[in-house]
Amino acid sequence: MRFVIIGGDAAGMSAASRARRSDPELEITVLEQTQDVSYSA
Amino acid sequence: MIDDLVVRQADVFRNKMGIEVLTDHRAEGIDRVGRVVTGKGPQGVFAIPYDHLLVATGATPIMPRQPGWDRPGVMVLKSLDDGRRIKAFLASRPVRSVVIVGMGYIGMEMAEALRAQDIAVAMVKPRPALLPWLASELVETVSATLEKAGVAIHTGFDVAQIVDDGDRLQVMAAAGASLTADMVLVAVGVRPNSDLAAAAGLALGPDRSIAIDAQTRTSDPAIRAAGDCADAFHAVTGQRTWIPLALRANRTGWAAADDVCGKPVTLPAVVGSAVFKVFELGVARTGLTAKEAADAGFEPATVTIHTASRAHAHPGASRIQVHLVGDKGSGRLLGAQMVGREGVAHRINTAAAALHAQMTVEQFSQMDMAYAPPYGPAWDPLLVAANQLIKTL
Structure with a gap:
């Protein structure tokens, strides 16, 4: 099963990390249009 | 130094967490029937199939x-x-x-x-x-x-x-x-990045944010939305609202993941708690302003008071101003605002808790609050304001 996330900042990377902790088997792909992910502004 | 703001670098997600992070990849279309996201990346156009999609496109x-x-x-x-x-x-x-x-x-x-x-x-x-x-x-x-x-x-x-x-x-x-x-x-100000969702035909909420339910699902149950691009229910009005702030972004991200992984999720409503620092002052709010209350159909009464930030004669005290909004009809507390050099940023959370609990101003005025001279007067500034507001309801 593949979980695709558009956007790699607070919401997107929170979702990616949390999904990974819950399900080690899930395929997780994050599409981020900039070079930066997960910054705290 | 700006790079210190990055909580986790992309490589940590890739190498330690097994998450495929594709930077410089711009999503440009969602095919809801075929369940494919298309866009442009460093190697040209891409088409990535999904079982579950999360739109976390933020605000601009x-x-x-x-x-x-x-x-x-x-x-x-x-x-x-x-x-x-x-x-x-x-x-x-x-x-x-x-x-x-x-x-x-x-x-x-x-x-x-x-x-x-x-x-x-x-x-x-x-x-x-x-x-x-x-x-x-x-x-x-x-x-x-x-x-x-x-x-x-x-x-x-x-x-x-x-x-x-x-x-x-x-x-x-x-x-x-x-x-x-x-x-x-x-x-x-900012606007939600909802063009991609709108072009895919997903329902929109206030200010063109993406409408989501208590499981972060959009009008297409295979697509969730989270963060600054998504709307929320307001605990005071019960209406949809759009208040893009950091805690909500983190929380909706978690909720979307839990829903995808089959865990039970009920996303809470928001009350619009916010704080910022301007030079030596803290400025904080939660809930509705008098105008927002009137627009939502309440009959607002307000009070504005000021007290010292510390107990009488305690050195270093400054002034705290508190503004409260209540509803004449129901007696409910509807909102709070505060300005002061100290004691503002976290004190606002007491009022936020009262809004989540849908307390009346009377109930709020009866709360047992902490006291020690360096941190406030025996009657907390919020209680002083609540006691005044009761008289006008």
Whole structure:
């Protein structure tokens, strides 16, 4: 099963990390249009 | 130093967490029938199939379209790249003065950062009130603090155009006034990045945010939305609202993941709690303003009080102002605002808890609150205000 996330900042990377902790088997792909992910502004 | 703001680098997600992070990949289309996201990346176009999709596209600073707003030196501040551009600009030439368009918290925080570098700062906005959502007595404290810090405030200044004379920028008001600056920061608010979702036919909410339910699902149950692009239910009004803030972004991200993984999720409503620092002042709010309360059908009563931030005669005390909004009909507490040098940022959370619990002002006034002389008077400033507000309900 593949979980695709558009956007790699607070919401997107929170979702990616949390999904990974819950399900080690899930395929997780994050599409981020900039070079930066997960910054705290 | 800006890179210190990155909580986790992409490589950590890739190598330690087994998450495929594709940077420089711009999603441009969602095929809901085929369940495929298309877009452009460094290797050209891509098409990635999904079983579950999360739209977490955030928000973008609003940039007016009048002449001159595209000049170099006209900046916004949202992303890390925006911050890098501003720092590079400040380092590349002598910047003596900056005009900030807009007087929200991004503008105020930047005013403080620029004054710390001894750069002259003028803030302009078309409307008459500095912070239209803040009670007038509290606004006076904020504007006095800005003026004391050397920030010039120009309300009623509607920027018509920015003229680049090759050396400096002239910020021209519709009414004829003009200000000279080396840099212009545009901080007039953000809008949700919902074009992709709208083009895919997903239902939208307030301010064109993406409408989601208590499981973060959009109108297509295979697609969830989270963060600044998504809407929320307001615990006080029960209506949909759009208040893009960091805690909500993190929380909706978690909720979306739990829902995808089959865990039970019920996303809570928001109450719009927010705080910012402007020079030595803290400014905080939660819930509704009197105007928002009236617009939502309540019959608002308000009170504004001030007390000392510490017990009587305790050294170092300053003034805390508290503004409360209650409903005459039901007696409910509807909102709270606070301004002060200390004791504001976390005290607002007490009022936020009361709003989540849908307390009346009477119930709120009976709460058992902590006391010690360095932290406040025996009657907490919130209780002083609640006791006053009860009399008007």
